[in-house]
Amino acid sequence: MTSTPVIDVERLNLSYGDFHAVKDLSFQVRKGELYALLGTNGAGKTSTLETVEGHRTATSGTVRVFGQSPRDRRAVRPRMGIMLQESGFSPDLTVRESVRLIGKLSQRRDRVERVLGIVDLTHKAGTQVSQLSGGEKRRLDFATAVYGKPELIFLDEPTTGLDIQSRDALWDAVDKLREDGSTIVLTTHYLEEAQQRADRIGLMHKGAFHQEGTVSELTRTLPAAIRFSLPAPAPALPLQATRESDGTFLIQTFDLPKDLYILLGWAHDNAVELRELQAGPTRLDDVFRSIGS
């Protein structure tokens, strides 16, 4: 992976009338990265994404994609594939005709049957888009985005409405594209997907970054949790703990292995059963929930 920025956003501002949707946002996406743009509802991620895609004009600030303005469609679009949040296909065209049309307009070279095979829509090639299910339309959208293996791919809520097999197939295809050097920009409400896949995450709230970094950089800002319940009476705990409303104890820690080791040692030494013991690292969900709290 090189450090060449495929996307370079500098002090981006977007306003709709009096509403300041995006405020002084700056970030870069490097070649080969999978960058996840996440955020609460109304955080400004769709506005940001659409500006980077070239669908919107920035109120102020600069956005460069491959070193050029994303509004220069002729220069930039042949190198990027875009999976929109909503379908955007003509209902009267067939699946094959839709892929062929968008593929031809993309100016990239590929075979329609190949991309339909990736998303398991070969058997639906002759079906009109109006006859497809919501999940099949998402797969068609993905097929057009990856037509010709573009260098940069925007995936806006790519797995919404997909069954688990389709999700796995989609992520397998994304993995293969990344092996070939493609850069991915992802937005999703499925945080576990971002946690598993993203090299870096930009977490937006109220038009600005709440946090930006790798998953571990984001999660290390919050303590991990150890939860358990104890039979009464029990000896004094070896660590600072709070008793929750459901009767369980909560230990928050920035050093989970060490404190868990201490707790288990204490339980063993005192022959105390730690009932319903749960311990795990901080998840992206926890970081997400901490926004605004």
Added chain:
Amino acid sequence: MLSIALGELIQVFRNRLVLVTSFIMPVAVSAYFIHQHETFADLGSLGYIAAVVMFTVGAFGLYTTTVTTLASRRQNLFLKRLRSTPASDAGILSGLMLPVTVLALVQVTAILIVLAAVAGGPTNVPLLVAAVLSTVIMMLGLGLATAGLTNSPEHAQVTTLPVSLGAIAVASWVGITGTEELTLLKRLLPGGSATELVLNAWNGGVPVADSLPLLLPTLSWVVVAVALASRLFRWEPRR
């Protein structure tokens, strides 16, 4: 542009409602006018019949279909999808409107040939061609502008009525009563000068040099329509 045009052509022939309302109905109306050409020629002239059929196709075959198509493609985000590709805005619009434009021109040409064969041909064919082409361009421009005010294909049933019915009404008014009275008003109304141009081309009796300035009001409407379209046209639905 040709890829988009081909896709549009496929959709036009696959969508029976569009096919019937935009292409079969104007042909049926035109067939009625030609069948009753003696009655309508007595009312106005053969040039009047030519003007009315031209505006029937222009209003319903071209203008209404243009507005409905653009509103529909915007509503289902197909325009946004096309703008996600390297295609230029001009290329996208041209591709979307090319099939209906070609079909409208073919329709008008075929209908006028039939009218000429049945009732007698035009005196000045080049002038008639100029009238048809300027009308087609005007209806396209007005279609673009109206599409900016139209939220959905259903909404198009309302927003297209003033121009489509107005243009046919003006064509009938000018075709039947001529332009000796209220000359300026009739020529400035959309379709007024184009109708007079068709009358002159079909019926004859007016020097070409006197007819050519009639192109100006029609082309002025094109300028107005394009200016309105550039302000009103949206590529994405309102949120």
